[in-house]
Amino acid sequence: MHTMWKGTISFGLVNIPVKMHAATENKDVKLRQLHKECQSPIKYERTCPVCDREIENDEIVKAYEYAKNKFVVLDDEDLENLKKEQADKAVEIVDFVKLEEIDPIYYEKSYFLSPGDGGGKAYSLLRAALEETGRIGIAKMMIRSKEQLAVIRIYKNTLVVETIHFPDEVRNVQDVPNVPAETDIPEKELDTAKMLIDQLTTEFDPDKYHDEYRTALLDLIEEKKNQEQVTTAKDKPAPEKATNLMDALQASLNRAQQDKPEKKLQTGQNTAAKKTKAKPTTQKKKISGK
Template identity: 65%
Template structure:
């Protein structure tokens, strides 16, 4: 597993050399843009609109636009010094909190943490302490020139670092338009909705959820590549045009019943067959 960051993490006077490894991967199917006539890949060139010339990487500088058309130019040396000054520091766990206090909206990326040379015992100590205290650590780390707030927790006997957004990076829910201020629903509607939720409730088994669009896209690509006939998938059942809330809830409940009834009938038939 590729190492993307090396350093150390500490809590109190305990210092743990660690390595970070990406815990997730992007499985999106990458499509290229081609010229329709000759099927050549399209090039994207860096061009200065004022000079009307193509620009090389060495001719590009970074800048911050503080107002429309006004920039503060930042030297590469300044950015490197700032980056080095922060990256050389050990990552320190600054707080320990209950995980349920952190809303999922804050979470960003996940990284596995493995112990560096000589860090096995301290790694095990932090892992065990987090498990028994039922808490997670909050730390700061710089990854790819950006300071990140991060949660350190245990996942399947491995320490995981989850980068999380700062509060000012999460937009206010109060700014979402057209959210009803009051729940104008009846007790019967609530009870029926809860009944529907109960009927659809199950244990979370991540392996049963798949990316159907990606699978269909890859099958389409393979069919075109090998010259096979492209099969159009069966159309999904059209969405019901029921506008009455209670009617929609009841219809949803009715749709979930046949499966369970059929299963019970199948079990009964099997039982009768065995008895015979």
């Protein structure tokens, strides 16, 4: 299992070197977007609307937009120093609380914790203490350049980190529109609803739940593949290039020769017209001279 973070978790004077691993994985079926006409994958490019050209990675900087089209630019050194300052701190458990005191709306993502070198005994100590007291630990930690509030608890004999949202990241329920106020529910209707809940109540078994849409989508893809309803993206046509300098010069010369006769003809016609217009004037001058 890939290690995505290494650090130390401490509570009191106990320090536990740990490694963190992703506990969940996204199994969404990813679909590509193709151009309907030629079945080629759509390419998204980073372009600057002012310079009207594609931008390379080394030309991009990060900034915070504090007002419309007004930014504070933060360079890599600023961010790296800030990140290192926070990342070097040990993950300290600051409080212990009961699991049921945290509403599920706060939970974000789960990570497994394994003991680092020499951390097995301290790891086992924390696990046993949490299990005996029925408590979970509340800690702060840095993950991918973001400070996270986290819960440390036990899941099937393994310590788990659950990142949770800070309070200001959970929106105010008062802003939810059209929520009905408390209303009087007829007792008969309420009793019927409670009876239905009782009939459907069971022990939670996660293995009985499956993503039926994902299964059906994968079956459809496999069926189309077996029926050879597939397509292959076309190669991008290579631009015609002159093989060498001599070819380029010859092509330029040929193009110039094709354009030259027309220009010569137009020049000749213009010269003849000028001569025709000038002839009477010359004759008049000769007559008056005599």
